[in-house]
Amino acid sequence: MVRGIARATSVVAVAGLTLAACAQGTGGAADGGEQVSYDSGAELGGSLDIMGFGLGDDVAETRHGIALEALGDVDVNLTEGALDIQQFLTAVASGEPPELIYASRDQIGTFASRGAIIPLTSCIEGEGIAVDDFLEPALEQVTFDGEVYAVPEFNTVPLTMANADLLAAAGLTVGDVNGSSWEDLAAATQAMHRGDGGSLSVIGYDSKLPEFLPLWAHANGTDLISQDGRTAQLDDPAVVEALEFAVGIYDGQGGFPEVKAYRDSADFFGEGNQFATGTLGAMPMEQWYLNVLNEVSPDAPLVFDTVKDRQGQPIAYASGNAWAIPADTENPAAACRYARVMTEVDTWVAAAEARKAAREGEGQTFTGLLTGNAAADEAVRGLIEPSGSGVWDGAVAALYEANENAFSLPANPADAEFEQAWQDAVNSVLNGQAEPQEALEKAQEEAQAALDDAWAKWEDSEA
Template sequence: MQRRKLLAGIGGMATLTAAGCLGNEEQGTTLWHDFTEGEQEDLEEQVATFNEGREEELNVEQVPEIVDQLDTAIPSGEGPETFAWAHDWVGTYYDRDFVYDASDDLSIDLDDTFTDAAADAARWEGGVYGLPYAAETTTLMYNKDLVDEAPETLDEMVDVMEEYHDPEGNMYGLSCPPADPYFISAFVQAFGGRFFDSETEDTHIDDDEFVEGVELLRDRIWPYVPQDPDYDAQVPVFADGNAPFAINGPWEVGGFRDGGIDVGLTSMPDIDGGDPTPYTGIQLWYFTTNLEDAPEAEVETAVEWAEWHSTNEDAILSNAENHGFIPVHRDYTDSDDLGEDVAAFAETVSMGVQMPAHERMDQVWNPVESGLEQVFNDQATPQEAMESAAEEIRGRWE
């Protein structure tokens, strides 16, 4: 789960609409999220519009450390009726009885409304446990004041990184959490390797193809990032104008621009002998098991909110324009009104593979991250680190 905590860690901690204290019994229908500040502002406006004229209003909380809070709240019958997160929790939360099957409550048809990938992401074991509202991935960003045009190949990107990389002068070639599997997935999966295969229910990080991707990462990417791998240490490097490139997601674009960086977005660069293959995600409004015994008005409010937000044109277009959210509603996936940012993210999404939602995937992230850190710190070869991580992962499953 750590890689999702990194994504979430930049958001503010203010509550939009008071809905009760965390850990206490809450009244009414409650939504939890961990959006960034700019995303919060738009969400607040959208919820206010949705609530107009409703007797049962939707209450909203911005929740820090949402992973831990959900783990504590839902088993005790507290917490939200709906929350926002990527689709890869569906299998785990189904297995833990955290999510509610809303198949009989929906008034929209998933397959007619959303892309195939988005509709599939909301389903698990024959049920519908959320509704999709956007796709996301990380992509290559560049500072237009330092880079004239986006690199088309990794070789071109490395040439520019080499030109600017000067740690003694507080300049670096790239801002990117160097050992976070989600952020560097485009490189380690470039030669056909995969973190996990849902069909075989096994990890493949010890395969030659994956190890070759780690070697690429070691040789062509890691030499140009700051030595502190922490997300909070990497982001300011690009935000302060001290790197020509960043690999990050749509949640950071607005903040970079507000800070004065003229950010350009482009797809991941071509890799000689391989294909950049990033992990992609579908953002869902999850339905929690708090709805199972809830009053009908609360069920209607949670479901109607998810339907409204995922199909409302103003919400879809403003999320795309302001935050780079990639629409998954069939009527808007090819819209000319979405802008260059969304086009860049959408191009990278087309290169990628969807994160597995299988519950076993939860045991993959941290051992892989630890193994990558060992390689990053010259404590192990890629082969040694990935074999050790694979052994740890399979041991956890047992």
Template sequence: MYSKKKGLLAATAAASVFALTACGGGGAGGGEGVSFSDSPSGSLTAWGFDNADEVGTSRLDYAEEQLSDIDIDIDQTAFDAQKFTTRVASGNVPDVVQMDRQFVGTYAAQGLIEPLDECFAAHGVDPDEQYYESVMDDVDWDDKVWAVPQFYQPPAIMLNKRVMDAAGVTNEDIDTSKPDVLLDAVSKMYAESGGNPSVLGFDSVGVNQAGLWMLGYGGELMDDDGVPTLDDPKNAEAINYLKLLFDAQGGYAKYKSFTDSFDTFGDNNPYVADQVGAQVNAQWYVNVLTPYVDQVEIEAVPFRDMEGEPFTVASGTAFVIPAGAKNADAACAWAINLTSQDAWMAAGQARAQTISDTPGAINTGLFTGSPAADEAIRAEFVTESGNAGFDQTISTFYEVVGEGESYGASPAGQEIQTELKNAVTSALLGDKSTEEALADAQEAAMRAYDSATEGQ
């Protein structure tokens, strides 16, 4: 086990996508007899927190101060889906676990986690007031709330102005609501060497961000009840356009080989090396580029839906309480305190101190899942950096965060994500038509949905 002052997932880390292992039946609702109060005590075990930085440790310190009657042990190892389901089945579970929000609905439907409506009520928190609507939609299922959200990483389009200027492309040309304009801009910026890509005009991140494109085109991955809808015709429109983008840049296979070689987090990253003209990125990637402020020329524009409106999707982690937790009361209080306004302000202060101690560092803000916390941190700690491009990029992410939409919560969340990626990859490679690939994915996702909801 790990000390209670260490182990929380860093705000600047990319949100991990966990491939959950399906678990049979059980039904929604978790265990019976769970109660929550505003004065918990005893011991608490937590799991799934890794890569701690000052944003995490400052919040852990704050929660420790507020919960002096609780003895907290944190297992710093990363969350593992198969291990989680095995532990719940055996009854050997931690009291609180951090996981990706996209899969909360799956565990809720399987009866592996507890509903938390009474947890929020015990601490006087209205989750619909505290968190972005899109963030809450990630953890709402069957008219209950199943997790305490933390972090929100909205994607937008980060621009490489050197590549764009050399090709005569403007910010207005990088507009996802104008497919023909964007495709023309991509063709102007794209370059090859020896028949292989050397500069991508636009990296759509088409497989990992397929859901963003589908929802932006007016499609959906599931309906309001969590029933899979992967074969929605609007989804096919989005994937067909993505294929046009890839085909204009050497095809998906060559694109994949090229991007796999990127030094994404290093000194020769795609913006330093001028390997992209524009790229879909989550907000955390701005942090990756701050050490290279003198070597890159960046700006950003929103992803836009087909109506031309700024659009993004919610992603991030959350705390859940497993069914069978021995001290759900303490787990609830701990999660609530870690995501409180005061905890986030402590994190903002800690991040600001780190920035001030690092010559040339830029404060890009924190994106917490709570609009009030985001606004307060920005107002107090995010100042002009002296680099107009970075300042404009930071502002763009703040502008789009309120425009987010949730993928939704579903008992088949695991299968929807897995089959979506398989279908998009197959369509982009030309192994199947888009419609055929999505139809096959829908069939597999429905089997998972029917199995998860059987008897409910």
């Protein structure tokens, strides 16, 4: 399985962080004001401490091995597990940061605005990182105030996943649940839903709240924040309508608490998953779940499609991680080399070839990798062979179509506070504590105040 993307829900402010100077040319102030030379042909030494990355699967292990070869005599140490934000910011404030971090892309704006990481202008030029190869939404998410602050990798996108038998029994197709018609989707939910005397036995459709509000809003023609990352749009009528619809999907099945309790009881990663047992009609779900289903229930009655907006166009709310170099670190040149090698085309192809061989050896289907690098994605896709199964070949086709139609929310200096505001609003509605309009108006005030304050601090630091 592709590594999951962990997302922290808050960023802890640490006093004393100062902005690193902007890198220029082939040298930049990356370590206490000293000029650093980045050169893809240079021999490197010293140590490289990486925080937030682990060797949890074959793809990580293959790529890490290639990066170690490129680093030569550099002593590499990993602090595995999801990035501990408080630990990281404390390390920066204390003057003893790691050389490299592996962070969620939507944390990069905050880290950049607080001076916790450095711009990568010099790193990109010196190591020859082909930034034009990266997917535009991924690169935009790590670009703050006009400068790239991290090297993106992986792209996680949702697909429509459905039980073909439940659809057929209700006289439906996957087109009724891909989101192109909200009216058809609501009707399909009711047609597949089963609840006997208040006891839920089949979830017709799971709209995946709170995390997918950005997806539903985008499908309705808007986004939660302006493209420049400065203006919250949580009380936009289109966002309110999207939340009303997505919550209404649960209300028609006994309410969110009942649906959540039932879905949480499923053997999500095992043979008794909700598709294999016929207890879920359809849902939008991240593409990494394809591998889970192919491993544990390859013969389940499945069908896949992209998620579509209300005009019938494919969309995908993308997320992923990225490599960033902390301020005042001792070995930024090694950090830059590692980030470059881990995300370049040849490395991804080697990892994909290893993954393909492993899956074929287990009698399973290789469904590709979404790397965040468009050139690498194309090369990896070339390794995929028809499986002979319409289900899994259709899944792969949907995966790549979604990837080509992905969007992300822009970098901003208050990403954690912004996300907390809208997620709290959604949860208050799901739990029956507020109506959508009321909840989103309150969230709008909180989110905009956080954005205004964070942008003002950034601008003051730049003055």
